[in-house]
Amino acid sequence: MGNRCAVVGVGQTRYQTRRQDVSLAGLVREAALRALEDAGLTFADIDAVVIGKAPDLFEGVMMPEAYLADALGGAGKPVMRVHTAGSVGGSTALVGASLVQGGVHGRVLVVAFEKQSESNATWALSTHLPFNASLVVGAGGYFAPHIREYMRRSGAPDHIGTLVAVKDRLNALKNPYAHLRIPGISREMVESTPMLWEPIRYLETCPSSDGACAIVLAAEDKVTGTPAWIHGTAMRSEPIMLAGRDVVSPRAGRDCAADVYRQAGVTDPRREIDVAEVYVPFSWYEPMWLENLGFAAEGEGWKLTEAGCTALDGDTPWNASGGVLSSNPIGASGLIRFAEAALQVRGTAGEHQVEGVRLALGHAYGGGAQFFAMWIVGSSKP
């Protein structure tokens, strides 16, 4: 894992449908300045900048890190650009951490963003010929069959997805940065919304958001403010087209979790991880990832959700921030998970803070549930 590395600053923009008051550069700079302020630093203290976002076609700017270098204080420094599909926010944090863990830099600024209002993500995500026969519309069209297969295998009752949709939006009401803050959110409200991709209803999907998230990473001798120490980092990828690949509980996800748990010394994630920020863009992915990440045995994940274990006051809170279901600037969504995990172990999450967090998991996935990035952060040094 290399040298010790800590998150010393976190900055987020308010996530919303449209940020027409700022340019792309203004958006990322807003998050970066907040992260630097949180760390008590300025751009001059930063050695390198790592930028992440999902496909460039979302905003119509090819390789925008070239244009964004100035707004992020990148001139005269190394600037990297990461793209690993939906997991990119998480991967970007890991690439930034790697620069510190490898002993190359002392302080790294990591920024991820998406300005979804610049385009229509559903169509941008509907891969067309000659790459694939166009069988689905949007990410929901791709993942809905995986969810139906999960329901068939596990025998989960139909209302589990609704419970997640309500729980995450209740948490979002406590997060001032969250996009979807729906007063009076209830099962009835979720169940009254249109069915988009059976079994996913409108309120069981993530929103399209504009927003950016930034973190400052520091080596042990460069720590300022309150550190969230990195205890483990892992990435795993598997091919999208592989006969026999289990798309419901992908092996890459299981292997990635096993790797990051080994590094952090975690043997029983449900007991030892105090809070988890997990990439759940469609409600049913909570019970599916509960199993994939080893928080529940196969076929048992939905029971934890149903029993309220993953609620803010449950024994294993998931997505205390409201998660991807409440805010989804795609390229940033993974980094938000990683950053929220850091906020929790620093005790600075505000109203959605979980009491006494020592260890937290940040998780992101992307592509056809084939790219995974995870980290575990802790309040004490590894």
Add this chain to the structure above:
Amino acid sequence: MRDVAVVAFAQTVHTGHDTGLAEPELLLPVIDEVKRATGLKRFGFTCSGSCDYLAGAPFSFVSALDAVGAWPPISESHVEMDGAFALYEAWVRLQHGDIDTALVYGFGKSSMSDIREIMTLQLDPYYLAPLGLDQVSYAALQACAVNADRAALDEIVRRSRADGRANPYALDLPDPSGEEFEVEPLRPYDVAPVTDGAAAVVLAAGDRARELAGRPAWITGIAHRAEPHYLGMRDLSRSVSTAEAGRAAGVGKGPVDVAELHTQFSHEEPILRAALGLSGDVTVNPSGGPLAANPVMATGLIRLGEAALRILDGSAARAVAHATSGPCLQQNLVAVLEGAVLDQSL
């Protein structure tokens, strides 16, 4: 830092036209080749570089994993940059000390699109892209700024194309001729050709590198730097970021036998030579360089691979490789590769 070397390199026989192969089909043979050369089937880390805009579709890198054989799942990442920057990420990852090998690849098919116009979309979308300044036009601004001698540029292209004809992987392009301008002062032959291709590199650390190659090409220095995006904020006649990256990589710490430079236009060679302090007797781009084969997103990685080959085959003791990104050499990576690694008991 931990000693890391290039131990294998492979590239496609690049073409100036679409041969009907999809990106994973271009990649599979070169990845197989470096696997055969090293005997490795699995790598501690894998990193790639490509650009969605070349394919005109999001996630064009996803299907490339099919060529890697990512099963069981692998530890893998991707940069939306030239493969040279993927190599940098892999080099950093090897510094952690827990893994010993990495696979790096880059690929691109510029035959599928109009690269000149696509590059316009890389500019600031509010103030620059609407001007419609295309890649050759802004390169021409830089060529004006450097006030390059026409005869010198012609000689760079003549030499590059001749070297390219001798390189079985590069395009067969005739000696430059013609008086017309593409965008004054650049002639059509000053512009790197449209090319489809892919390349792969294997990195290994310490003793693992010595096991995998008779004479590993040790990366004794590697660094990259960005400059302001706005052309008006830079002195286009110089490449400050190349100079800084070169200093950080230690280019000037010893004699340079050969340099592979990511020159997408002929006038970039004198700019880069000056920035790196390369004297006239340093052989530049013996492979023919990008002016003889420019598979975008692999071109920079190929510079590292070609420089490493000169070390691996013993024909050079110390080589420099350069890769670039962004308009008018905005961002530059420089690496020094050597046959002998000094004891760095740091």
